[in-house]
Amino acid sequence: MNATDRTPADLLRSALATDPARPLVTFYDDATGERIELSVATFANWVAKTANLLQNELSAEPGDRVALLLPAHWQTAVWLLACSSAGVVADVGGDPAAADHVVAGPGGLEAGLACSGDRIALSLAPLGRRFPTPPSGYADYAVEVPTQGDRFQPYAPVDPEVPALIVAGAEYTSAEVVERARADAPALGLTGPGSRILSALAYDTWEGLSAGLYAALATGGSVVLCRHLEELGEDALAKRIESERVTATAR
Template sequence: MRPVNATDRTPADLLRSALATDPARPLVTFYDDATGERVELSVATFANWVAKTANLIQNELAAEPGERVALLLPAHWQTAVWLLACSSAGVVADIAGDPSAADHVVAGPGRFEDGLACSGERIALSLAPLGRRFPQPPAGYADYAVEVPSQGDLFRPYAPVDPEAAALIVAGAELTGAEVVDRSRADAPGLDLTGPGSRLLSGLPYDTWDGLSAGLYAPLAAGGSVVLCRNLDRLGEDALAKRIESERVTATAR
């Protein structure tokens, strides 16, 4: 595993270190086996999406550090972007959280009606291949694909993010940024993430810590990458074996 950088105290810090170390390497490769979609994001490309989304959070949502953003989203590359953007802006990412208790909501297909319970800003993601726009955004929502392209490519928080402040809520458990980093590093060996070149295929959902760790945080903390698979149950064992070989997967979590 790469040496621990003592300054990496939040998930956003982990991403900055990855960007400084090897920006061209793959970080997130996403498959949706219901649609046939495949998207590969290098560290640099992923970090650019994170910066734009963090600027959207800070400038358009006007979200302040400590506010809660309910993420009503599945395991998806854009969900991973939102998780790191929330960390960058110092807001709390509440996975599958109660919209009525959240300051803002980000929702995907099947959750738009639920998200209307949030009285704050609402962002809708189509989760369509290539991140396509909606023909017409859901009522009460702004379209992420419309709003994010014009955001800045560099992000600077108005105030430093406190690593000891709440950063993530998953399955009812609240974690600080420092706790997310520490748990991710601790999980990496058990997931066979041994450092640069480690590539973990995860078919786990994002609604548990184990799913978030395998599907994003532990590969990032280890200097590795993730092959994030949605609807993996639709893929036969032979096809899965071919994917593992073609993607040079070194470990799996499913």
């Protein structure tokens, strides 16, 4: 990270320049047994492709609102950073009827139909697999994103002082996201590079987003993001914490 980083996308660019091979997001779904680890470089590639999808295919413009009807998941983290890269507002759990675009997982597909703009569906299946049949009214993310470019350049510079994130009814600029994430880090046990936090918090609050993504990104750390952690016994959890070299937890 650099002191001059003022957006989450800036933080990701700095991480990529500093140590692209290190793990950034490790995701577990204890209902399916899925585990996937994304290095900074791999995560940044997904972000670039998704930002290109937003800007070039969906014609999303700075200030557009994207309703993210998604759980805490590695692909949700990708979308949050893609929105930051393109300068659009990520409205986590937001009203699809008030959004310019909607991105929905299996639990949000029906609600997402209220959006009159573009609709993207994510299967959230292991390895990012596509739907057997695309949901009616939606384009399948797993079909659309692979053909997008590996590098992203916004048409206009992203203004860190305009709204960038809405969660739990609160609105934040990009600069506020970065500042709050840095401020949260010490209390979360994220002390700098090498820190690794295991988070089982949902992404529907600032606290969940900070522990599950932003604070680690802001401090050069990494996150072990766990969905359905209640399926895991305490002994198995202790082994995960040890094997993943976790230094802090948020549950």
